[in-house]
Amino acid sequence: MSTHVIIIGGGIVGLAVAERASRLGNQVTVLEKEPDWAVHQTGRNSGVIHAGPYYKPGSLKASLCAAGNRSMKAFATEQGIPWLNTGKLIAATSERELPALRELERRSEANGVPFRVLDADGARAYEPHVAAVGALRIESTGIIDYAAVCRRLAELVAERGGDLHTSAEVVSVTSRPGGVVVATSDAEYSGDLLVNCAGLLSDKVARMAGLVPSARIIPFRGEYYELVPERRDLVQGLIYPVPDPGLPFLGVHLTRMMDGSVHAGPNAVTALAREGYTWRDIRLSEALGDLTYPGFLRMASKNIAVGMAEIRRSLSKDVFAASLARLVPAIDKADLVRADAGVRAQAIRRDGTLVDDFLIEQAPHQVHVLNAPSPAATASLEIAAHICRLAGLEPDNRAGFPRP
Known part of the structure; x- marks a missing residue:
């Protein structure tokens, strides 16, 4: 049974989640407030495919970066995106x-x-x-051009029938039985699962959706x-x-x-x-x-x-x-x-601790990515797989919400 996944944010993590979820046969809607993809963190970084020497062993950053180094290179090679x-x-x-x-x-x-x-x-x-x-x-x-990766991810989602919207700023998120309703200034979208990948505004979107984020x-x-x-x-x-x-x-x-x-x-x-x-x-x-x-x-x-x-x-x-x-x-x-x-x-x-790992928090029918700085671009395809597992979208359904 297909799940309708609404993703807020058209940076590399949001688009990677959209690509993964659509490849798994789910209906996908992506809402990005800017007129193009990868406008903020994704399009304004050093373009490095990190290897992972810095991160605490056992952390999400360590495991997903190491895997992401391989999967990002493989994806770029498969899709004809230049990298060195x-x-x-x-x-x-x-x-x-x-x-x-x-x-x-x-x-x-x-x-x-x-x-x-x-x-x-x-x-x-x-x-x-x-x-x-x-x-x-x-x-x-x-090294790679992550904006080019985003453009290709968006194309793949569109080829599978995904519903992609730029210039679509979210103004409200409302829970409903079995899912969520997400409103922009000119449209409303009803889905089974919300994935918040709003980057710089991710904590604001989480609070809008009723979550009290831990950071x-x-x-x-x-x-x-x-x-x-x-x-x-x-x-x-x-x-x-x-x-x-x-x-x-x-x-x-x-x-x-x-x-x-x-x-x-x-x-x-x-x-x-x-x-x-x-x-x-x-x-x-x-x-x-x-x-x-x-x-x-x-x-x-x-x-x-x-x-x-x-x-x-x-x-x-x-x-x-x-x-x-x-x-x-x-x-x-x-x-x-x-x-x-x-x-x-x-x-x-709140205690002044800088969150040093990827931070992903959940609520019923919601997944919120609340800390995804570097090496998130490198690890984006693996973060997407991790989120799909958390949300029960992966075939093994290892964790997460019951399928609607």
Whole structure:
């Protein structure tokens, strides 16, 4: 028996769920408030197919990223979407970073991620301009255009008779016996199952649907520069720093993109709107709600120095360039030009804890994806399979709601 699945959100997770559910023979409706797919997090990231060395073994991020690395490459190959297996260098630039690098070795091994341990000369063999006292070479990291993946996912859903709507902002969600009713400003949709993949607005949609989510989305803007074309040869592939183990951000890094450009970034500053891509983007009601949330206040009070450093890096091109020069000393601020920023939807619990794993919560006839930052694009096909299992849409019906 077919289930009518209503999906809110046309980023890569929402469209992956739509593709999976339609392939399983279900009726699918996708509602996206923007005029196109992949406008926000999906279309404004580094385009990396992550391998998974960072994530706590046993977590959803660890298991779904490792599987997603394989399934995203297989999907792209099958569908004719270009991708490259570039590999990645995680570079320790000082002796004090080596213990954290060793921890990444342990996590890589536990997560089944292929890697090589390199000394300074070994690191320069891959990236001749890098400054490293030691490094990990992650062989299975790749790059792709995730917006192109989304377009193909949408095409596949449409070919199976799916009902896809852009410029369709949801204004209400109402439970009914056996399902939900979702209303936009000009239409109403009745379905058996709601899947909320609204990203930056996912907690708001959850509350609209009657769920009290265990965390609140706080938007963190990630600002990028690009290397000018004549300096792109400073970076052969992907160069990442050793990240702060206490934060879910990977640090400012250098990433060669599918078009040959080299992106530098992102930093992480609190945005003053859920879709606040510049300091000028301010929505007072959103900012007041987010910045006065007890969880944000508790988190910020413990990370004042880190937060101030990120703000300085945001406001000063010199500081941003200096951060990159720790990895590649030849980079100077004259080598950088501004690129489009992104905003990360980061869930924070009321006690100030940054949610460090994918967070998916359920209510009757509802599934809400409440924390799906990086590596969600990499893992999107596997997140979709996980959600379909939770909702009882998969043939084995391992978990979730009874079929209507």
